[in-house]
Amino acid sequence: MPNYCEISDALIIYELSAKDITTFKGGGIIEKTIFPKTEEALFKYAGEADFILGRGSNLIISDGLKKITALSLKMLNKVSCFKDEIYTQAGATAKNLLDVALKNSLTGFEFLHRIPGSVGGLIKMNAGAFGQQISDTLTCCSVLNDGVVKEVKPNFGYRTSDLSGIAISAKFKLKRSKSEDIANRIKSNCLKRVSTQPSNPSCGSVFKNPPFASAGKIIEESGFKGFRIGGAEVSDKHCNFIINKGGATADDFLQIVDKIEKTVYYKYGIRLEREFKLLD
Ligand SMILES: Cc1cc2nc3c(=O)[nH]c(=O)nc-3n(C[C@H](O)[C@H](O)[C@H](O)COP(=O)(O)OP(=O)(O)OC[C@H]3O[C@@H](n4cnc5c(N)ncnc54)[C@H](O)[C@@H]3O)c2cc1C
Known part of the structure; x- marks a missing residue:
């Protein structure tokens, strides 16, 4: 359960889990996250930040406790x-x-x-x-x-x-x-x-489309439709989405990514480029 601390110009939350702050809903924990309430407060706390957190929709946070401070602009939304x-x-x-x-x-x-x-x-x-x-x-x-x-x-x-x-x-x-x-x-x-896209938790497209090709099609043709490790699964609706079927860890997700990259390179000589950001 995260600890909260509200001060006049910011909200600070300790031990926020990827389950709560990423759309993949699985992964590690950020030790400290600061939510400034004003732009002045943002300037004040910016120096403390190791990472800028958006809405976590293209983000995988590797498993375990990250001893870092993140800054979220969620309260600056006019x-x-x-x-x-x-x-x-x-x-x-x-x-x-x-x-x-x-x-x-x-x-x-x-x-x-x-x-x-x-x-x-x-x-x-x-x-x-x-x-x-x-x-x-x-x-x-x-x-x-x-x-x-x-x-x-x-x-x-x-x-x-x-x-x-x-x-x-x-x-x-x-x-x-x-x-x-x-x-x-x-x-x-x-x-x-x-x-065309799954509604389960995900981080959106995992890979960028190579020039004139669809990453999803290449992954499907490489035999990964429905491929699963732990709680993470290659969507059978769109193979460029890895979905959280329940209890997926970042490691489950990253193992699938690694297998796809190696297989696609071996079969087609194509190096797929990752679209998501990894906070490691
Ligand atoms: C269901 C689903 C559908 C999606 N569909 C699309 C789509 O159609 N097209 C598409 O392009 N993407 C799509 N995405 C991916 C994602 O929503 C986008 O990439 C989005 O722009 C990420 O924004 P975010 O705020 O969640 O950033 P995060 O995932 O939190 O962070 C992404 C990167 O942005 C940086 N960042 C965030 N805020 C700031 C800031 N204020 N200043 C500097 N750096 C910052 C972070 O540090 C990180 O490096 C989809 C994702 C999901 C889950």
């Missing part, structure tokens, strides 16, 4: 809209962004539907789907690095960015569209996701 621009703190969720965009008839965030990340994580990972990605609309990002705040526009690649330091807030420029059209695109994306 989102506002002015004309066609959305300003947001980095702890806001993808859902928060999409709701504001929809309410203001702005298009560009439809792909965020059902992505369980925070703005900081979306930018760090350059999250995307259905031909849209977060870098398409980002105009600038306020980043704290070594005690200095700078406005930057990171360089982006496929599910990657060179963001370094702590993303505090971000500004996006979107385009006007009819609310009805936006809602229809969200619905269509939602149907595609529900019909």
Whole structure:
């Protein structure tokens, strides 16, 4: 059971488990996590942080106690809209962004539907789907690095960015569209996701798609559909998802990842690149 300590400008939780802070719902424990309540408090505690925790939706925390301090921006989650621009703190969720965009008839965030990340994580990972990605609309990002705040526009690649330091807030420029059209695109994306992706706990796609190929198909063709170690299993709905069937450890997950990597390389000569982040 984690211990809490609430002070005027932050909440501090000791021994937070991956079961509670990652979407995979299995793995290790972080000794200390600080949740600043204001940006001033974020500046105050940033120096203590060994790791920046988003919503844990692309994250595996290796088993055991991690003697580290994590910083979570969960309480810094304000989102506002002015004309066609959305300003947001980095702890806001993808859902928060999409709701504001929809309410203001702005298009560009439809792909965020059902992505369980925070703005900081979306930018760090350059999250995307259905031909849209977060870098398409980002105009600038306020980043704290070594005690200095700078406005930057990171360089982006496929599910990657060179963001370094702590993303505090971000500004996006979107385009006007009819609310009805936006809602229809969200619905269509939602149907595609529900019909092709598992609903069990996972960290999303495990591997990036190699150029002109689908990681899921390659993994399926390598014979891993339904492959299980402990509580972790390769989804039979989409083989690029490793799901937690109950009680999975990070080690169960990582053993499957290792087996897939070796088999795919042996069979096809392809080195699959990991998409998830590992906190080891
Ligand atoms: C069911 C499911 C579906 C998904 N679908 C998609 C999809 O369609 N497309 C897609 O791209 N991804 C998808 N994902 C993966 C994931 O949601 C995204 O990568 C998301 O952007 C991760 O955000 P997070 O806040 O959870 O980050 P975390 O997983 O907590 O962290 C990821 C990385 O971001 C860093 N980070 C987090 N916040 C900050 C910050 N404020 N400043 C600096 N660094 C920070 C962390 O240190 C870490 O390195 C899916 C995941 C799940 C579980």
